[in-house]
Every structure is written in structure tokens, then in C-alpha cells.
Amino acid sequence: MIYRLTKSKFIRGLQCEKALYLDVYKPQLAYYPPETLERFRKGRDFEAKVKSLFPNAVDVSRQLGRQIGKYPELTATLLAQSGEVNLYEAGFVHNEVLVLADVVHKDADGNIAVYEIKNSLSVKDVFRRDVNIQHYVISHCIEKLSSFSIIYNDGNDEPLYEELLDDAREAEPLIAKQVERMKEVLQGMEPSAEPGEQCSAPYECPYLRYCNGKVATQLELAEF
Numbered sequence: 001m002i003y004r005l006t007k008s009k010f011i012r013g014l015q016c017e018k019a020l021y022l023d024v025y026k027p028q029l030a031y032y033p034p035e036t037l038e039r040f041r042k043g044r045d046f047e048a049k050v051k052s053l054f055p056n057a058v059d060v061s062r063q064l065g066r067q068i069g070k071y072p073e074l075t076a077t078l079l080a081q082s083g084e085v086n087l088y089e090a091g092f093v094h095n096e097v098l099v100l101a102d103v104v105h106k107d108a109d110g111n112i113a114v115y116e117i118k119n120s121l122s123v124k125d126v127f128r129r130d131v132n133i134q135h136y137v138i139s140h141c142i143e144k145l146s147s148f149s150i151i152y153n154d155g156n157d158e159p160l161y162e163e164l165l166d167d168a169r170e171a172e173p174l175i176a177k178q179v180e181r182m183k184e185v186l187q188g189m190e191p192s193a194e195p196g197e198q199c200s201a202p203y204e205c206p207y208l209r210y211c212n213g214k215v216a217t218q219l220e221l222a223e224f
């Protein structure tokens with residue numbers, strides 16, 4: 001399966017087009033401080049706890065590992081099975097955008113519910129954008145999408161749910177435009193952007209050291 005954008009790159013691109021470009025062409029320049037890595041680890045712990053609420057699931061990432069491009073095909077095969085199906089890290093691709101859904105549940109009637117898990121005490125705007133890009137892709141891949149929820153943390157590591165399917169449907173025209181814009185960015189030269197407010201919201205950008213001139217580019221290193 002051919003894809004040029006992923007969910008995380010799309011979210012990065014909404015924050016800053018230069019960051020999107022770097023994510024695709026110079027990811028080796030990213031720097032994540034220890035506290036960010038610790039936050040990722042806690043997020044994975046909460047995610048694992050929530051996933052255990054969906055038993056007998058096939059974990060597509062365990063089946064295929066780094067062969068991300070093969071996730072959509074295996075996902076489609078598994079969802080074509082009769083009866084209930086639970087999947088972790090199910091892959092979908094549409095219009096060269098690949099997304100992996102934390103949990104997909106198909107009931108015996110073929111209705112499909114998708115769940116995005118966030119270790120957060122509230123549903124932030126960036127999580128809604130996360131669901132919107134996933135919905136943009138997944139709704140083109142399956143017919144009976146009946147629910148799309150965020151699962152977040154009540155403060156005691158127990159899950160709370162918020163249904164976002166209607167909002168995601170409404171956002172689809174905007175998402176389609178944003179996807180096309182990001183593809184244009186990736187066909188061009190590295191965008192110029194000076195560090196500013198966009199570097200810390202909604203996430204700390206991992207390229208701040210590079211943009212502040214503290215990291216030599218590959219090209220500069222090659223000249224030594």
C-alpha cells in the first residue's frame with residue numbers, strides 16, 4: 001500500500017509545515033527530552049490497560065511489526081471474517097494517508113466501532129483532530145462505521161468515553177483540503193519557519209534544537 005502521510009505526520013503538519021517536512025525527510029533531527037519519553041511510556045501503559053477491555057483481539061502490529069504498509073490488507077482480511085472481531089492497531093489507507101486505529105470492534109451484525117485511547121484527563125482539541133483524520137481515512141475503507149470514540153483517563157486510570165462520530169463527519173471537507181495542502185508541502189523544498197508560539201502547542205516540537213541552529217544538518221556534517 002502506498003502512503004505519504006500518516007496520522008502523526010498530519011497532526012505535525014497542522015502544527016507547522018516545516019515540522020511535517022522534517023518528519024518525512026529529516027526525522028533523524030528530532031530530539032525528545034526524557035520527560036517526553038516518560039509521558040509516552042505512561043501513555044502506553046494506560047493504552048494497554050484499556051485495550052485489555054477488548055478481549056481476544058488480533059494485534060495487527062504484533063503480526064506484522066514494521067511492515068506498516070501491509071497493515072491495511074491484513075486488517076481488511078480480518079474484518080471480513082464473520083462474527084465479532086476485535087483488532088488492535090488496525091491499519092487503513094485512503095488517498096495516500098495511512099492511519100492505525102488503537103482499537104476496532106466489529107459486532108456480529110458488521111457494525112464497526114473505532115476507539116482512540118488518550119492518557120489525558122480531558123478531550124483536547126488536538127485529540128479531536130486526531131479522530132478527524134482517522135475518520136477521513138477509515139470512513140472510506142469500511143461501510144458500517146457506527147461509532148468513533150475517544151477513551152480518556154478519569155484520573156484513576158479508569159476509562160471515560162466521548163463519542164465524536166458526528167463531529168468527525170462534519171470536519172471531513174476541511175480535512176480533505178488539509179491533506180491536499182500537506183501533499184503539496186511534501187513535494188516542495190523545506191519550508192522556512194522561525195521558532196515561535198507554534199513550537200510548543202499543541203506539542204513540544206522535536207525539531208526546536210535544529211530550528212534554533214543547535215544541530216548540524218546532515219549536509220553540514222557531510223561537509224566536515
Ligand code: SF4
Nearest residue numbers: 016019199205208211
Ligand atoms: S521548531 Fe518550531 S519552527 Fe521549527 S519545525 Fe518545529 S514548530 Fe516549526
